[in-house]
Amino acid sequence: MIVGILREPNHDKRVSLLPEQAKSLIKNNTRVLAEAGAGAAAFAADEAYVASGVAIASRDEILQQSDLILAIQPLTANDLTKLKSGTVVIGVYQPLFTAPLMQDWARAQLTTFSLDMIPRTTRAQSMDVLSSQANIAGYRAVLLAATLYPRYFPMFMTAAGSITPARVLVLGAGVAGLQAVATARRLGAVVEVSDTRPAVKEEVMSLGAKFIEVEGAADASGAGGYAVEQSEEYKRRQQQRLAESVAKSDIIITTAQIPGKKAPLLITEAMLDSMRAGSVIIDLAASTGGNVAGTQNDTTVYHKGICIVGNSSLASDMPSDASKLYGKNVLNFMQLIMDKEGNLLLNFEDDIVKGSCVTHNGAVVHDRVLGLL
Template identity: 65%
Template sequence: MIAGIIKEPTGEHRVALMPEQAEALVKKNVIVYVEPAAGVSAFASDDIYLSKGAQIKPRSEILASADIILSVNPLPANDISLLQQNTVLIGAYQPLINHSLIKQVCSQQCTLFSMDMLPRTTRAQSMDILSSQANIAGYKAVLLAASLYPRYFPMFMTAAGSIPPAKVLILGAGVAGLQAIATARRLGAVVEVFDTRPAVKEEVMSLGAKFIDVEGAADASAAGGYAVEQDEAYKQRQQQKISEAAVKADIIITTAQIPGRAAPVLIPEAVLMRMKPGSVIIDLAAATGGNTAKTVNDQTVHFNNVTIVGNSNLPAGMPADASKLYGKNILNFLQLIIGKEGALSLNFDDDLVKGTCIVHNGAVVNERVKSAMA
């Protein structure tokens, strides 16, 4: 069996599998093809891949001959058209919104496993790309904010006077939010946190942050760790609380997303108009519309002396470690679908294999994706 590692598009510095992880596949009797310079941005040269037993092959040959193709981002449509039938694609394909791409995969009679749809269970933690990459995003978001903020983060008491600590507001206490809390606290900031899930309050407080309570949140216990849509009465109470905290904040890190939906706008224009001059917002939900009224994906916007950074791909800014963690997630998942002799073995009785599979035998097999496409 042949596994192919594809070079990612311009601007993406990660690679789906690092050399040591490619070596693990080689030891399982899997032939590993790597596109030239696929890992260079993650500081993994072609020579290192070769030393681990992988083979360097042109992209066209990988697409035409590989049984499994590994990537971080979805393959572009022109690449999918070159695939042979029954090729297995593994990556983060965002199938709840990329409907045209999913239809094309069906028409090619390929099988697609989208790792961002992996069921979020205890057993799946070692394969959870959303968590491993969100951890990096939360860390980088705070460092980016600190570099853009025109004042100190920690409190300083000097002979020339005292400097108060920065006030950081974090919207969303998932993996990215929790790491942002920890990083901001290490830098000496005062941190407040909002999340629609009251269950995260204890964890937030254990990191030294204040949790903003809003009564009447919808039960999110069955949402697999994600946020859920709230009713209008709750949204009004939520907006008031967030607005009060936002106008006092120096830094805001926003992470709120709902799978398959546009990101909720938590910082409207009226609130942006009241924020402190020099304030910084890092919007990690920019790819799905953003959590502010002025967020533009992959751009930095200056509005009313507030800097708004729309960046949903901060993990690409730490490509070596991000690729290492992503590759380990992928390698752990591959253990479920590759047999002892290195042959493909798709066991759909396994809840993780079944839950992550989006397309098989030319048809969409994931119920959530079916509903979204309908």
């Protein structure tokens, strides 16, 4: 079997497999091709790939020859014209937001595995790209906020006077949120956290943060770690409680998302007006609409002196470790679709294989994506 590693678009500095990870495939009787410069932004030179046994090829050659393509970001329409029928493609394609694109890929006879659709079960943890990348994003979000914030994070007591610690508010206590809490605490900030899932209170408090409690949240135990839609009454109470915390916050990190739906608007323009100039907001939900009024994806905007950064791909700013973790997730997943001789073996009886497959045999096969079409 031939596996091809494509170079990502310029906005994504990651690569699907680093050279040392590709080596493990080669040992399993698999030929690996990498597009020239595929790992350059992640500090993995073409020479390192060659030393690992990977052949460097052009994009067209990889598309035409490969049985399995590794590309984190979606392929272009031009790419589709060069692929063999039945080619397997593995990446992170957000099919619940790109259902028409998945329909095009089905017509092109691709078998598509979108790793963001992997069931969030104990067995699938080693393949959970959302968690591995969100962990980096939460860490990076706080560091970015610290560089943009015009004041100190920790408390300082000096002969010239005392500096009070920054107050950080984190919305959403998933993987990204909890890492943001831990990082902000290490930098000396006072941290509050809001989440619709009361079950995360203990984790938040164990990191030294205060949990904002709002009664009446809908049960999210069956949502695989995500938030769920809440009642209008709960949203009203949440907005009132959040408004108090937003007004006294210096840094806000927002991470709240609902699979397949627009991100919930949690911080209104009126709340922004209550913040002091110089405050910073990092909206990690920007790609699905954002949690903050006025958020624009991949853009930094200002509202009355408040810096609002819309960025859902912060993991890409730490490309070496992000690629390392992503590549390990990919290798663990590929073990489920390959036999010991390195041949493709698509076992759709496996719940992880089935749950992450979006297109196969000329059709969209994922129930949730089909429902959107």
